[in-house]
Amino acid sequence: MSDFQSWVASHQHDFEDVLRRLLPQGDTEPQRLHAAMRYSVLEGGKRVRPLLAFAAGELVNADIERVSIAASAVELIHAYSLVHDDMPCMDNDVLRRGKPTCHVEYDEATALLVGDSLQSLAFQLLAGHCLSDDPARQMEMVRLLATASGSRGMAGGQAIDLASVGRQLSLPELEQMHIHKTGALIRAAVLLGAYCGQPLDSAQLEALDRYGKCVGLAFQVVDDVLDSEADTATLGKTAGKDADNNKPTYVTLLGAAAAQQMAAGLHDEALAALAPFGEDAHRLRELADFIVLRKF
Numbered sequence: 001m002s003d004f005q006s007w008v009a010s011h012q013h014d015f016e017d018v019l020r021r022l023l024p025q026g027d028t029e030p031q032r033l034h035a036a037m038r039y040s041v042l043e044g045g046k047r048v049r050p051l052l053a054f055a056a057g058e059l060v061n062a063d064i065e066r067v068s069i070a071a072s073a074v075e076l077i078h079a080y081s082l083v084h085d086d087m088p089c090m091d092n093d094v095l096r097r098g099k100p101t102c103h104v105e106y107d108e109a110t111a112l113l114v115g116d117s118l119q120s121l122a123f124q125l126l127a128g129h130c131l132s133d134d135p136a137r138q139m140e141m142v143r144l145l146a147t148a149s150g151s152r153g154m155a156g157g158q159a160i161d162l163a164s165v166g167r168q169l170s171l172p173e174l175e176q177m178h179i180h181k182t183g184a185l186i187r188a189a190v191l192l193g194a195y196c197g198q199p200l201d202s203a204q205l206e207a208l209d210r211y212g213k214c215v216g217l218a219f220q221v222v223d224d225v226l227d228s229e230a231d232t233a234t235l236g237k238t239a240g241k242d243a244d245n246n247k248p249t250y251v252t253l254l255g256a257a258a259a260q261q262m263a264a265g266l267h268d269e270a271l272a273a274l275a276p277f278g279e280d281a282h283r284l285r286e287l288a289d290f291i292v293l294r295k296f
């Protein structure tokens with residue numbers, strides 16, 4: 001196992017314990033809702049967004065307890081988005097993270113409430129723990145996550161996505177959709193991790209934000225390639241859904257080879273943005289490599 005692989009495995013392991021502790025226990029009333037929340041969050045997922053927050057936190061010597069809370073808030077928002085996205089009124093999918101989706105395992109009303117409750121819990125965590133010695137910075141963190149997940153961020157991107165089914169989008173339109181739907185939360189994960197530590201100057205924050213924007217978009221481009229090329233067992237979710245749903249993707253627009261090339265270009269841009277941080281940013285560099293080279 002490489003040094004990076006053991007860093008990932010150890011953070012994934014410890015982060016699972018953090019989530020287990022922060023989520024309401026399954027025997028707490030209302031039990032069915034709490035069990036469904038735990039089902040949707042625990043034991044699954046690559047935890048890419050939390051890993052980005054941990055790597056950004058390491059760059060600024062942030063307290064790991066603080067980063068764990070920020071990372072949990074982001075992961076809970078991500079998990080809520082997956083639960084809602086899989087529902088019949090949206091993507092109508094039956095498999096997620098190698099398991100039946102929440103509404104299949106439980107029911108639609110429960111899945112709706114799971115998403116709602118995970119979103120509320122994310123903000124409860126951000127507001128209920130001390131994440132910065134500067135209260136104004138902590139308020140900025142709450143605002144950042146709210147913006148990234150709301151109608152000007154992830155939910156807005158999802159709305160554009162739903163409206164795009166069966167339509168031909170231009171490359172800039174597709175990029176706008178994905179910058180919001182997928183990119184906004186990934187970008188927020190990087191900045192939230194960084195906000196937990198030593199203050200950065202505006203040029204450094206801007207550089208980190210550029211990194212987050214590039215890896216966020218690269219993540220989606222690679223996701224489109226994997227959706228068209230990998231199999232359901234490897235992905236743990238239904239492969240080929242985009243084509244089946246007649247959705248525009250980087251692959252349908254550019255072809256797989258050009259899409260892969262685009263991801264490589266974004267990867268290079270992400271690494272260039274990290275240049276001012278030198279060796280201290282090595283985990284963020286490794287995560288950019290992982291995001292572009294991943295096979296699942």
Ligand code: GRG
Nearest residue numbers: 045046047048081084085097154155158182223
């Ligand atoms: C319902 C408000 C709302 C938003 C949904 C994120 C999203 C927006 C929908 C999920 C569908 C999808 C394929 C989105 C693209 C982003 C993406 C690749 C999500 C999957 O993220 P991974 O690969 O999942 O990080 P794991 O399971 O590893 O956490």
